[in-house]
Amino acid sequence: MKEFNGKVLFLNRSDINTDEIIPAKYLTEITKEALKSFLLEDLTLEGFDPKRDVAEKKVVVTRANFGCGSSREHAPWALEVNGINLVIAENFARIFRQNMYNCGMIACELPEKTVDDLFKEFAGKETELATDLSRNVFVFKSGASTKEVPFSISGFDKALVEAGGWVEYADAKY
Amino acid sequence: MGKTTAQKIFDAHRIDTLEGGTSVLRLDAVFCHEITTPIAINDLAARGKDRVFDPDRIKAVIDHVTPAKDSKTAEQGRIMREWARRHKIKDFFDIGRNGVCHALFPEKGFVRPGYTVIMGDSHTCTHGAFCAFAAGIGTTDLEVGILKGICTFKEPKTIKVTVKGKLPGGVYAKDVILTIIRQLTVNGATDKVIEFTGPAVDAMSMESRMTLCNMAIEAGGTTGICYPDMTTVEYLWPFIKDGFKDKKAALEAYSQWKADPDAVYEKTIELDASGMEPVVTFGYKPDQVKTVKEMEGTMVDQVYLGSCTNGRIEDLRIAASVVKGHKIADAVRAVVSPATPLIFDMALKEGLIQIFMDAGFCVTNPTCGACLGMSNGVLANGEVCASTTNRNFNGRMGKGGMVHLMSPASAAATAIKGTITNSSLYKGRK
């Protein structure tokens, strides 16, 4: 199973598309590793510098419709090779969300209000997140403040996360 | 209680239901192209699972960057070729026979009403025009599709969009779908199927219905769906004629996939076609839509005619009818890419290619190329493109470029004027 803990990258925008997560020109790569330095290269977001801001981050927290656009699984892979296995958002584009779980990663939806509170409380500060998969709780920590946020995950999605993805699961079962 | 089309197709293909309501569906076809498939092929091989569930139900093409533009794209082509040969995939379309997947595969008769289809490509929704459940998926789903012929989907809710009335002259399926996306927003149909119906849709050709369904994903939709009718049967007839006694019998059989009158929808929307105008996108999101009139005068550097949205013969005919007898503006370059060899051939025989060339267009081979900023018409930083494609994302057709999505008629008129303009200017319409 992958790691779902670490420093949080806040992306304060809705509708971040897969072209912004990993531009099409890198789709000619045939290894995941090659995508590493191009994550979020074309993101339109004021004050965001991919080189500076992506470094060492392990979790993304963002707004609505994250991962819309193309079906490219290169988008989750570009996150994965940077050690980011968890994205939290108000909601996701269908294909992106499914790709995440298929890779044994987590795309977790939280209510708009909860996401908004997270931005208010933690964005712009050094924030760490710890995921407790036994209790389905995220623990956000910044300086002295700590916040527990419960989340839900379906049994099947959890099975994919535990199995490390859908290929092995499907080939064994069907 | 009645069922939607998607519910009927799910019921006919479900082999398992997983906790959380996810269905495992049996697939009728798995489509593949060279951008998302090689990495799946390599991964399957690395897992010791270099197998295919059924070579006859896998259809593959090299279409995104063709001819190969560099060693990396050449390598992607090589992996596809060797894989197709190794597994005896007969329906593999390499250069010379290749075209944009969502134009080529329907043309070959690979999609039928009631089918389940997946492809590692978000615009797979195009095939819903044939009343199929056709959805884009990522590489892992593609791997399992290739290996086992199955895919998981959450039971989709359906939005029913009824387009009443008749489209005015100069307004096309592209204008209709952009108008719908403006209303639904880029997120409005996420995890949902969109059924397109109503007199304006009934009156559309299969080409126009494909344009409509093609952009369902731009509202987040899993697929678009049009009901089967005589237009569907006529299009498919060369491929299905041995299976039915006559066209009427085919229509009768296919009609089982039509949604029931008492089907339950998540939402229903009604639009009136007769009040619609030519429209165009203005920002980096496909729901940022204004009328062509509002955008009139916007300078463009390039005009692009092609793609899985609008590179079909009907599109080329419409564009050529606007371009005929004119020259493109001095400051503009224009590129047309017929979406398949058959379309190219028809355009040649009908004299459309000559019309484009006389006007100053560059005619390229069938390929996606420019649509995703990979080859054959990539924009420079700061350049503007009037395009018949489906995505205006920042950087989509080249870093720093701006894309205005529009119909082939509007794009053709814009090529002549050099600024965004209405096709009626060159068609003698008011």
Ligand code: SF4
């Ligand atoms: S034409 Fe464009 S949108 Fe269509 S399949 Fe090719 S790259 Fe994708």
